[in-house]
Amino acid sequence: MRCKSLETTKAKHNKGLWSPEEDEKLRNYIMNHGHGSWSSLPINAGLKRNGKSCRLRWINYLRPGLKRGTFTIQEEETILTLHGMLGNKWSQIAQHLPGRTDNEIKNYWHSYLKKRTVEIVNFEDKKRTDTFLNNSTCEAVSSASSLNSSENTEGSLQDADQLVARRSNLPKVLFADWLSLDQFQYQEFSNSSQLTYAKETTGSNTTYQNSFPNEHSVQSNISPGSLSNDSYGNMISQAELKCEDQNMDTELLEFISEDNMCFDFGMNNLMFI
DNA sequence: AACCTAGCCAACCGCATGCTC
DNA sequence: TGAGCATGCGGTTGGCTAGGT
Numbered sequence: 180m181r182c183k184s185l186e187t188t189k190a191k192h193n194k195g196l197w198s199p200e201e202d203e204k205l206r207n208y209i210m211n212h213g214h215g216s217w218s219s220l221p222i223n224a225g226l227k228r229n230g231k232s233c234r235l236r237w238i239n240y241l242r243p244g245l246k247r248g249t250f251t252i253q254e255e256e257t258i259l260t261l262h263g264m265l266g267n268k269w270s271q272i273a274q275h276l277p278g279r280t281d282n283e284i285k286n287y288w289h290s291y292l293k294k295r296t297v298e299i300v301n302f303e304d305k306k307r308t309d310t311f312l313n314n315s316t317c318e319a320v321s322s323a324s325s326l327n328s329s330e331n332t333e334g335s336l337q338d339a340d341q342l343v344a345r346r347s348n349l350p351k352v353l354f355a356d357w358l359s360l361d362q363f364q365y366q367e368f369s370n371s372s373q374l375t376y377a378k379e380t381t382g383s384n385t386t387y388q389n390s391f392p393n394e395h396s397v398q399s400n401i402s403p404g405s406l407s408n409d410s411y412g413n414m415i416s417q418a419e420l421k422c423e424d425q426n427m428d429t430e431l432l433e434f435i436s437e438d439n440m441c442f443d444f445g446m447n448n449l450m451f452i
Numbered sequence: 453a454a455c456c457t458a459g460c461c462a463a464c465c466g467c468a469t470g471c472t473c
Numbered sequence: 474t475g476a477g478c479a480t481g482c483g484g485t486t487g488g489c490t491a492g493g494t
Contacts, residue, residue, distance in 0.1 A: 194463080194464075195462095195463075195464095195487095195488085196463075196488085196489095197463090216479075217479075217480070218478085218479065218480090230480090231464085231480085231481095232463075234480075234481085235462085235464085236462090236463085238481095239462075239463085267484090268482090269482075269483065270481075270483085281481095281482075281483080282461085282462080282463085282483095285484085286460070286462085287460095287461095289460095291459095291460095454494105455493105455494085456492105456493085456494080457491100457492090457494100458490100458493100459490090459491085460489085461487105461488095461489090462486105462487095462488090462489100464484105464485080464487095465483105465485075465486090466482105466484090466485100467482090467483090468481085468482080468483105469479105469480085469482095470479090470480080471478085471480095472476105472477090472478085472479100473475105473476090473477090473478105
């Protein structure tokens with residue numbers, strides 16, 4: 180019975196690559212009538228495909244506004260950042276890349292970016308090992324007092340661990356267009372899973388509460404001239420790491436003002452997401 | 453020229469979820 | 474409440490192509 184059913188399905192529906200004629204039929208139908216119910220679309224459009232196949236073809240290939248071709252550096256960075264935050268949530272990642280499909284991003288990840296990430300991890304491991312070895316050498320020749328100092332942690336394995344840990348738990352920062360705090364403090368994104376901000380000013384201090392549904396909630400207390408608070412500090416850390424990643428001098432990182440919390444990398448800028 | 457291999461990418465498949473009755 | 478169906482998502486497959494031997 181099951182075999183018969185499968186055979187019938189096979190006989191009914193084409194499989195494999197879409198022909199230009201099929202594309203044309205699907206495009207024309209959806210442009211004129213909308214897709215409506217995907218399951219009934221193939222019959223109405225005169226296609227020997229199943230609804231799933233039509234949907235996939237439309238979403239991944241025929242839909243207007245799709246961006247074809249190679250990914251830009253900024254798109255790559257966005258994918259890497261979001262993948263670090265979201266994991267294999269390709270559809271969610273795709274929401275941040277207009278014109279790109281989840282399938283395209285997924286393929287790009289598996290064919291290219293995954294390798295790049297491995298390289299970065301290897302780089303971190305090497306750095307960690309080097310740091311450890313350097314530190315061991317220093318320890319051998321230095322006095323015990325330096326070991327007893329809790330503040331003297333520069334170059335230590337603990338620092339290397341913290342660096343790796345910090346990188347894997349980075350705040351949700353994306354590199355995008357210039358935005359001042361005033362621009363995004365009340366910004367709400369279309370996707371409910373994204374960030375919203377609330378601002379509270381008490382005297383000379385301004386508190387920004389940014390909430391990440393189901394995940395982090397970071398509060399930043401920003402007072403004029405202060406660089407040391409929570410996510411604000413983390414933003415700078417992230418920016419420094421970003422410069423490292425791109426072999427850029429961290430001095431390129433330019434703090435503009437407390438009122439316009441923007442960073443200039445020479446090629447990218449920062450915003451919270 | 454023939455074969456092999458690796459990479460890319462479109463498409464398929466199975467599962468999860470949401471909706472309707 | 475649960476069955477049935479439609480849709481969406483992520484993992485996987487398989488065909489095509491370019492480059493190497």
